[in-house]
Amino acid sequence: MKPIARIHTPFPTKFGIPRQSGLIPSLPAEIVFEKEFRNPDAVRGLDDFSHIWLLWEFSEAKRSTWSATVRPPRLGGNQRMGVFATRSPFRPNPIGLSCVRLQKIDFSGERGPVLHVLGADLMDQTPIYDIKPYLPAFDSQPQASGGFTEALAEKPLHIECSPALLEKIPQEKRELLWSVLSQDPRPSYQHDKTRIYGLEFDNMEIRFSIDGLRLIIHEIRHRGQAHE
Amino acid sequence: MKPIARIHTPFPTKFGIPRQSGLIPSLPAEIVFEKEFRNPDAVRGLDDFSHIWLLWEFSEAKRSTWSATVRPPRLGGNQRMGVFATRSPFRPNPIGLSCVRLQKIDFSGERGPVLHVLGADLMDQTPIYDIKPYLPAFDSQPQASGGFTEALAEKPLHIECSPALLEKIPQEKRELLWSVLSQDPRPSYQHDKTRIYGLEFDNMEIRFSIDGLRLIIHEIRHRGQAHE
Numbered sequence: 001m002k003p004i005a006r007i008h009t010p011f012p013t014k015f016g017i018p019r020q021s022g023l024i025p026s027l028p029a030e031i032v033f034e035k036e037f038r039n040p041d042a043v044r045g046l047d048d049f050s051h052i053w054l055l056w057e058f059s060e061a062k063r064s065t066w067s068a069t070v071r072p073p074r075l076g077g078n079q080r081m082g083v084f085a086t087r088s089p090f091r092p093n094p095i096g097l098s099c100v101r102l103q104k105i106d107f108s109g110e111r112g113p114v115l116h117v118l119g120a121d122l123m124d125q126t127p128i129y130d131i132k133p134y135l136p137a138f139d140s141q142p143q144a145s146g147g148f149t150e151a152l153a154e155k156p157l158h159i160e161c162s163p164a165l166l167e168k169i170p171q172e173k174r175e176l177l178w179s180v181l182s183q184d185p186r187p188s189y190q191h192d193k194t195r196i197y198g199l200e201f202d203n204m205e206i207r208f209s210i211d212g213l214r215l216i217i218h219e220i221r222h223r224g225q226a227h228e
Numbered sequence: 229m230k231p232i233a234r235i236h237t238p239f240p241t242k243f244g245i246p247r248q249s250g251l252i253p254s255l256p257a258e259i260v261f262e263k264e265f266r267n268p269d270a271v272r273g274l275d276d277f278s279h280i281w282l283l284w285e286f287s288e289a290k291r292s293t294w295s296a297t298v299r300p301p302r303l304g305g306n307q308r309m310g311v312f313a314t315r316s317p318f319r320p321n322p323i324g325l326s327c328v329r330l331q332k333i334d335f336s337g338e339r340g341p342v343l344h345v346l347g348a349d350l351m352d353q354t355p356i357y358d359i360k361p362y363l364p365a366f367d368s369q370p371q372a373s374g375g376f377t378e379a380l381a382e383k384p385l386h387i388e389c390s391p392a393l394l395e396k397i398p399q400e401k402r403e404l405l406w407s408v409l410s411q412d413p414r415p416s417y418q419h420d421k422t423r424i425y426g427l428e429f430d431n432m433e434i435r436f437s438i439d440g441l442r443l444i445i446h447e448i449r450h451r452g453q454a455h456e
Contacts, residue, residue, distance in 0.1 A: 044310035048375035068269035082272035147276035
């Protein structure tokens with residue numbers, strides 16, 4: 001098993017990454033092949049597919065032992081489920097599976113072909129092991145029952161941000177950042193409303209607290225910029 | 229990467245395996261965990277899901293080098309497509325992805341928990357790397373476009389079998405075997421109507437030829453039985 005590509009996403013750390021692919025459908029990412037696999041022939045015909053599968057490494061979640069049960073964040077972090085009944089990163093073989101939308105393939109430039117995808121739930125620089133076309137005839141099972149995940153609807157948070165802070169966020173990033181924040185990036189067992197969280201997104205750090213369904217932005221830092 | 233389980237299917241060889249999971253929805257298989265992972269806790273909650281993903285090793289298709297293009301059988305075996313635009317086993321990292329229906333989990337006995345699944349497209353004894361629940365909210369994309377695979381409809385073959393030969397096939401296996409045969413197990417570039425093929429299925433070997441859309445069964449052998 002060797003990485004064929006790496007993905008570039010706005011998330012330099014795990015914090016804030018959507019919990020599943022497609023949760024933020026407009027979230028952009030780029031897949032850049034490793035030099036050995038950087039070959040336009042290898043993606044011939046792929047641009048006719050609207051969706052692709054990514055098989056990737058849970059590179060930040062490796063453990064030397066495995067645990068039979070995990071505590072899914074969506075269940076509040078208290079209830080234990082079998083590891084094979086979840087998509088938890090802490091599993092015997094640390095492989096992730098994500099369905100993303102294929103927006104376009106850029107064949108130009110030294111890095112080409114680069115796959116532009118939408119909706120990925122991966123950290124920046126995650127190694128990709130495989131890319132497969134999504135075959136709706138076999139992969140799409142709309143009638144499937146979703147087990148314990150079905151009953152769980154998450155309420156989006158309401159974002160509060162002063163006009164002065166809003167100015168610091170490039171206009172074209174605001175909608176996307178609001179989507180990321182409103183899905184509540186906290187570990188679900190944390191409910192301390194005085195706690196300040198820091199989300200790294202693109203070249204920003206957004207510092208905020210959460211009180212009930214209100215997310216209050218306290219500070220925006222730009223990367224490399226000192227505390228103001 | 230180490231196998232967590234092995235699957236038991238009626239296909240001791242590659243010949244005749246359905247080309248995708250779900251093509252023969254009633255095809256039964258059993259997933260037996262390796263001893264280290266044989267733990268009922270590890271599948272807690274899984275029986276609430278109707279479908280699961282299998283990540284598995286293309287154990288019979290390993291090559292030391294990779295090729296940027298492959299010739300998908302469904303395109304007649306003549307046209308080349310990029311390996312990442314196909315589900316071909318001959319890919320840089322030999323990992324397969326299959327969606328199967330979870331029929332039941334048998335917790336009893338020394339081998340338990342055993343997962344009984346339907347619709348698998350795997351060879352007997354294939355090593356399984358991971359089992360994940362199918363999450364329809366994220367994994368099901370019925371509107372996705374299926375690229376070059378969309379226009380391809382395969383015509384099922386008509387099976388011809390003498391009453392004397394039919395007698396040799398256990399009644400409860402006939403429907404399943406007919407499904408396997410009617411989807412044309414030949415490599416798609418072979419069209420020699422005099423050629424005799426041998427399909428190993430369960431403990432039988434079925435010898436047949438194909439002429440147009442007619443599949444003619446010539447002989448049924450039972451495993452360990454001499455040529456009659």
